[in-house]
Amino acid sequence: MELIEKLEILGAAAKFDASCSSSGSDRRGSFGGIGSAYKAGICHSWAADGRCISLLKVLFTNYCINDCAYCINRRSNDVRRAAFTVDELVMLTMNFYKRNYIEGLFLSSGIIKNADFTMEKLISVAKKLRKEENFNGYIHLKVIPGASEILVKEAGLYADRVSVNIELPSEKSLKLLTEKSRESIIKPMTSISCDIIENREERSKTKKLPVFAPAGQTTQLIVGATPDNDRKIVKLTEAFYKKFSMKRVYYSAFVPVNSDNRLPVVSLPPLDREHRLYQADWLMRFYGFKADEIVSEENPFLSEDIDPKAFWAMRNMHLFPLEINSAAFEMILRVPGIGRQSAFRIVSARKNGSLDFDDLKRIGVVLKRARYFITCRGKMMPETVVSEQTVLEAMKSTSTRAGAVDHTFEQLSLF
Amino acid sequence: MIFLYDGTFEGFLSAVFDAFLCKEKVEIGKKCGWQPQLFSETVEVETVPEKAERVADKLLSVCGRRGFSSIVYIFLSEVEKCETYDFYLIKTLFKRGTKAFSYFQNEKIFQAVNIRKKVAREFDKLLGLLRFTELSSGMFYAPFEPEFNILPLVTTHFYERLSGTKWMIHDLRRGIAVYHAEGNTENVEFIDEMTSHLNMIAVLGKSENEEDFAKMWKNYFKTIAIESRINPKLQRQFMPQRYWKYMTEKN
Numbered sequence: 264m265e266l267i268e269k270l271e272i273l274g275a276a277a278k279f280d281a282s283c284s285s286s287g288s289d290r291r292g293s294f295g296g297i298g299s300a301y302k303a304g305i306c307h308s309w310a311a312d313g314r315c316i317s318l319l320k321v322l323f324t325n326y327c328i329n330d331c332a333y334c335i336n337r338r339s340n341d342v343r344r345a346a347f348t349v350d351e352l353v354m355l356t357m358n359f360y361k362r363n364y365i366e367g368l369f370l371s372s373g374i375i376k377n378a379d380f381t382m383e384k385l386i387s388v389a390k391k392l393r394k395e396e397n398f399n400g401y402i403h404l405k406v407i408p409g410a411s412e413i414l415v416k417e418a419g420l421y422a423d424r425v426s427v428n429i430e431l432p433s434e435k436s437l438k439l440l441t442e443k444s445r446e447s448i449i450k451p452m453t454s455i456s457c458d459i460i461e462n463r464e465e466r467s468k469t470k471k472l473p474v475f476a477p478a479g480q481t482t483q484l485i486v487g488a489t490p491d492n493d494r495k496i497v498k499l500t501e502a503f504y505k506k507f508s509m510k511r512v513y514y515s516a517f518v519p520v521n522s523d524n525r526l527p528v529v530s531l532p533p534l535d536r537e538h539r540l541y542q543a544d545w546l547m548r549f550y551g552f553k554a555d556e557i558v559s560e561e562n563p564f565l566s567e568d569i570d571p572k573a574f575w576a577m578r579n580m581h582l583f584p585l586e587i588n589s590a591a592f593e594m595i596l597r598v599p600g601i602g603r604q605s606a607f608r609i610v611s612a613r614k615n616g617s618l619d620f621d622d623l624k625r626i627g628v629v630l631k632r633a634r635y636f637i638t639c640r641g642k643m644m645p646e647t648v649v650s651e652q653t654v655l656e657a658m659k660s661t662s663t664r665a666g667a668v669d670h671t672f673e674q675l676s677l678f
Numbered sequence: 679m680i681f682l683y684d685g686t687f688e689g690f691l692s693a694v695f696d697a698f699l700c701k702e703k704v705e706i707g708k709k710c711g712w713q714p715q716l717f718s719e720t721v722e723v724e725t726v727p728e729k730a731e732r733v734a735d736k737l738l739s740v741c742g743r744r745g746f747s748s749i750v751y752i753f754l755s756e757v758e759k760c761e762t763y764d765f766y767l768i769k770t771l772f773k774r775g776t777k778a779f780s781y782f783q784n785e786k787i788f789q790a791v792n793i794r795k796k797v798a799r800e801f802d803k804l805l806g807l808l809r810f811t812e813l814s815s816g817m818f819y820a821p822f823e824p825e826f827n828i829l830p831l832v833t834t835h836f837y838e839r840l841s842g843t844k845w846m847i848h849d850l851r852r853g854i855a856v857y858h859a860e861g862n863t864e865n866v867e868f869i870d871e872m873t874s875h876l877n878m879i880a881v882l883g884k885s886e887n888e889e890d891f892a893k894m895w896k897n898y899f900k901t902i903a904i905e906s907r908i909n910p911k912l913q914r915q916f917m918p919q920r921y922w923k924y925m926t927e928k929n
């Protein structure tokens with residue numbers, strides 16, 4: 264089979280994995296070598312679906328011994344199959360990288376023979392890139408559920424980031440739709456997070472030790488393939504950040520590729536729901552929100568019409584309006600229409616003198632939303648009428664995914 | 679008072695030095711192409727390395743390397759009046775310290791910071807969107823036409839990233855280029871104006887394997903999009919059409 268055909272099959276087979284970013288690593292280029300993993304993560308292109316392409320994301324092979332219900336590569340599917348050789352993949356990565364098509368390699372795989380055998384293949388690609396080709400670009404390796412601890416350790420030595428997909432929000436769903444056990448997923452996650460911490464401690468003593476997965480670990484789960492509610496997902500996400508010092512949790516809207524009576528019948532992937540979950544995730548990571556503030560037990564689903572930040576604000580009107588010239592940073596962050604960058608700008612601009620609504624506009628505050636929650640020098644913006652009706656209207660009209668006017672979440676569209 | 683300098687960064691800093699104590703409203707502009715105005719007085723600034731260095735040192739001590747790079751970004755924007763805005767930003771920095779970067783209440787500072795943001799945005803975008811083509815000589819060549827003069831900025835990035843390769847980045851809009859080999863970068867001297875705007879791919883030809891890799895990349899780019907999520911508007915929003923001209927996958 265020609266290489267171009269393999270690339271087509273194994274690229275298409277990997278495209279449903281959401282986690283493509285290459286952020287958070289700072290691998291300096293070594294002289295005469297090639298590459299440097301840039302700390303902010305660079306998008307090299309945007310596909311026709313608007314998703315950022317940063318890494319060459321492929322499967323090593325799409326042959327698989329498993330038969331997970333939602334997966335296009337499951338063994339019972341009749342699809343074209345292919346497998347790279349280690350050399351082919353190394354050569355492709357190097358040549359794409361030199362042309363600045365990509366930031367590095369994101370390698371995952373279907374399971375051939377068993378977890379360890381597959382994991383070893385992935386590791387040898389990374390090893391060859393680093394050791395023989397002197398490659399300093401970004402490498403993200405997927406950990407195959409069930410791979411032994413020692414291999415997970417080795418993967419972390421060559422890769423900037425390692426990840427294990429949690430796949431589904433609950434053990435029950437996992438059992439119903441896959442042949443993976445929760446344990447085979449959680450175990451490597453735990454050991455990665457221990458290795459990262461251990462390595463950090465040891466490196467503080469001797470700098471000579473190699474860094475273990477400098478960009479940390481991430482995970483991904485599928486949204487909408489099972490009845491699990493948003494609260495479950497948001498709580499799970501929170502636990503991942505707290506307990507596994509996870510760098511990111513990615514959500515991917517369920518795209519039906521198989522017909523299977525264990526799966527729900529949907530015509531379109533639940534993109535709006537995925538979008539809201541990313542917003543919720545953002546609120547926990549950068550805005551100081553707790554999972555319980557975002558989705559309650561009584562209302563376990565995120566609102567469709569209103570983004571979670573506005574939703575929270577509307578239920579807590581007694582905390583507003585805030586005086587922009589004196590309010591605490593943490594509270595300014597919680598105002599709908601004020602993103603992180605604007606909040607930072609507000610508190611530093613205040614040191615130069617007090618701010619009025621024109622200044623806020625310049626700073627980038629979306630006044631259409633924020634006006635109901637703030638005052639400047641003790642006054643609300645002229646002609647602002649605060650009632651349940653007006654606020655609801657304003658929040659609704661600016662909350663849609665397509666008309667992303669609110670800069671609060673502009674980064675989210677990366678996915 | 680209008681201060682006219684020679685167009686170099688050193689010249690600009692010399693102008694900042696000379697204009698610093700001026701009590702009147704200051705404007706700084708390039709000598710060549712300056713339209714004389716009826717009622718304002720102009721002076722021609724002499725480029726003096728010592729003066730430039732003193733301003734640079736002071737800037738570094740006030741706002742560090744990051745702050746200093748903001749001043750450079752604004753200068754490289756080549757936007758109308760950018761030197762004047764940059765001057766007022768420097769003046770305010772000396773007076774208020776790094777707080778000046780968030781003095782949004784002031785029109786000139788706001789303009790300056792805004793320009794910096796635009797340059798930074800293009801710089802970030804092009805780090806990813808720049809495309810290298812292997813020429814028959816074995817050199818990797820990247821033509822582009824940036825809105826702002828960011829060649830010096832991208833050079834630093836690729837110096838580290840592609841340190842083991844021979845490469846050239848060519849700003850076809852401005853007719854300037856940087857060449858790198860074995861750890862050294864130098865500005866390319868073109869024999870004449872016309873050559874400096876010539877796309878070298880057409881002149882020197884591609885390497886033997888080049889088309890194969892380009893084809894594989896294009897094909898990969900197509901397959902990676904999820905059909906049920908196609909959203910060309912979103913794609914254009916992130917990847918402005920003006921950059922497509924030199925992008926392999928868009929041609």
Ligand code: SF4
Pocket residue numbers: 327328329330331334335336337338372373374441
């Ligand atoms: S193990 Fe992975 S590749 Fe194999 S069927 Fe399950 S999800 Fe698909």
